[in-house]
Amino acid sequence: MEIFLKLPSREEIIQPVVDFIYSLSVQRGFSEKEASELATAVDELITDIVLFAFGEEEGEFSVNIRESPSAVEIIIHELGEPFDPNRHTYSVEKAVKEGNFDGAGFKVIKELVDDFVYIYRGKAGKEFRIKKEIKHPHITELFTQEELTLEPEKAVSYQISPVTEEDAEDIARLIYRSYGYSYPKEDMYYPDRIVRILKEGKKFGVIVRIDRGEAVGYFAVIMSTDSNIGEVGEVVVSPKHRGKGIMKMMMKALIDMAKARGLLGLFGEAVTVHTISQKVNAKYGFKSTALVLGFFPYIEYKGFEHKQQRISVVIDFLPLKERAQVNVFLPRRYAGILKEIYSSLGIEAVNIPVREKMKPTGKTELNLIMNYRFKNAVLVVEEYGEDFSSRIKNSLQALEKKKIKGVYVDLPLDRPFTKKAVEILREEGFVFSGLMPLFHSERDFLRMQKVYEPLDFDYINVFSNTAKKIKRLIKREMKND
Template sequence: MDLQIHIPADEQAINPVCNFAYSWCLNCGLSEQEASKFTTAVSELVTDIILFAFPQSENKFVDLTFRQTLSDIELIASEAGEPFDPDKHRYNPENALNNGDFEGAGLRIIRRFTDDFLFINKGKEGKEFRLRKEVNIHDIDELIELSRSLKPKEPEKEPTKVSYSISQITPADAEDIAKLIYRTYEYSYTKEDLYFPKKIEKTLTGKEKLGVITRSDEGEALGYFAILPKEDSNIAEVGEAVVSPDYRKQGIMSNMMEQLIKVGREHNLEALYGKAVTIHPVSQRVNQKFGFTSTGLMLLETNNVVFKGFDEEYPQPVSVVIDVLPLQENDPKDVYLPAKYHQILTETYQRLGISITPKKSNGYKLAEKSDADLEINYSDSTSDIIVNKYGPDFKSVLREMLNSLLEQENPNAIYLDLPLENEATPLQLKELEGLGFIYCGLAPYFHQDADYLRLQKICTSFDFDLVDVHSDFGQQIKSFITNEYSKNS
């Protein structure tokens, strides 16, 4: 959940921001001591921005985004003040002791009181500072290992035959959903928030997820399946699927998927999409069965995949296939397809049944400055840069963002989304030569209901042979990416 505050570059704004930050930290689950430390870091950052980024502070503003997940909190401060290089302002203890020179002390405090401190230079778009702190609600990893070591191996037994019905989930189902997750996975499910009924209830009340629950005629919860609407577009991700082990092989999962597709259409969603792991083809086969089309292959997308029954540790971050199911018919949309990827993008559109009119770029006008959003997934060590507008500074802005991520985050992969309905995309793609990006796939309706070309930059070594892709077209995409990766290596 994001909370956004727009404050003036005025010293009078510092105390109210810090008071809010402290209360917010406590509400997010930090202890009083950790909340105080994080608030101190926030205070240092906001103070430095207000005092030094805007020498002429009249009518200048700072945007603050307070972002919360179950496992961490993050403050994102965005401003368009004077250029700044943090490497030029490092703290020197000897200068502080001997000369009273405390330059860089504020940045040192920020780094000590947070788990991650990231600076992103976005050129004419300004600068971005990100402060992150882990929230240790409980040590889920210890619980996972404990449950694995204590759980005896049980012989497989025949599933219990049962009559059941499927209905849409409501906040009242929250506790049963948490119990279903535990009974099926104990503490090995990767989405930790599903162990907390209050968290589930909150997301259902806020319509942050839509889904169905399966119950026996006696009212026992047997299965749960949900789709998660994207905040910036009218599509939803298929995820959070579970069937109680005693009631599998009775068509419950398939029937829930059918109901989910109906729910998506009833809510007028443009499409459903899934990220099917390539460690084995089971989830890919399920998606194919219901008409999903593979549109991309995201290499090294997640570190956080746990599979029961796999004794050996998977030797690299897990890649995922993007599967998409359009839910509505569309009028032909104008798209500008780069020549390099014209054929594979056109075939992807055809397989999806999405009507397009390919256009050629003719004398487009760049925006005054580039505009790009950055999403960082700290736990998976990946980032996604979403381009909104191209300016003359596009390549330099992108290079600065990449350098910041590579120097500070040590990512597995960096993804880049380019708008296909923007006339500038084909020629701007040529500006990316030498930056190490290769094809990832088509991301239809992924941002602001528009289609995007997703590229990827692989930042660590991996083995393509371990990436198991099921569908024929998915294998075609994999082959295309493999060839391009080989040429760029």
């Protein structure tokens, strides 16, 4: 869920906002102490904005509250006086000797929450991001090690059924038994988080049990938050029950369920440590559309030799609704590969020429999606403005200071300025990533990427011919930069 508040910079609004944050936090699973800590951090921040950001003038600021099963993120944006918190660091020595408490507020906030990020956006103002995680019991706190590692023996038969909230503990146990602590989606180790996301309808899936009732397979689709597509993003088969056709059974059921729900498409993020998941996706009609470099932190995959570097993924997409043709603005340097990707999806891409030099007006609309744990950020361009270049530069500078490992920019292919935007991003060190079909608001996007750690392409394994062409293009661009 996402809540957006637009507020005047007046002292009388501070307490109602803080009270709302506190109440919402308790409702979402925080203890009273944790909710109080988050509310205090927000209180400290918006008080500073109201009292100091606009001087004698009255201004406005926005509060955007984003929730997930594991955390609450609060994004505060304002257009007040320029301010650099890095120049206002708290010093105990200054406080004692000089009575100078400059920077104390930010220090308090950092101690109360899990993540606190400041992003300077130039003329678009300042953005503060506060994130606090919800403490749920880990599956290892609920069961003994023997209960978690006991492997179901041979089965007479397998039964598949839709996942329900009652399956949450069995799913978490299955994940732990199969992956130990290495499964990248940490929420899957917390039954309470699984229950919540199922209850809210943010995912659907299937579970496979043997004749004695023990769970040996699980596969789910996570619904996109801003488009009518889903990710086949959670899958596990118990080690002793692999090779029995369980994966095939579950994939077929999920595709049928997705079609029945009216989804426009499904996508998968297949790791490039091995090609197994890519081959499975290809078997069911998924087509490779992008190669996203260094998207996940390094994880050791048992049974596979791979270099200790960040994990790249291939985006595989399965259309569920026919689109015979799309009219798009294809950047010249990528027109060929994008047409080929579209063709693999059964779509004819008609390139719209830009006959006149078109300059966007107004302000650029950017949606920043940060993954604090994975240390990456996705910038979604919703609309271009005349400040596009400066917005990108300011965002990059802010993210680099936060030691983000990879920045990915999604450019809308239904806007003519995308042809120019590609060249602006190339000057900033970005390279091609691929097509993200229907990824935001049922629109197609071109993804560009910039990674900040070296990658050995010999350990980035791709399966399909299209993925191999994308990999060669990216490697060539990175070599020439």
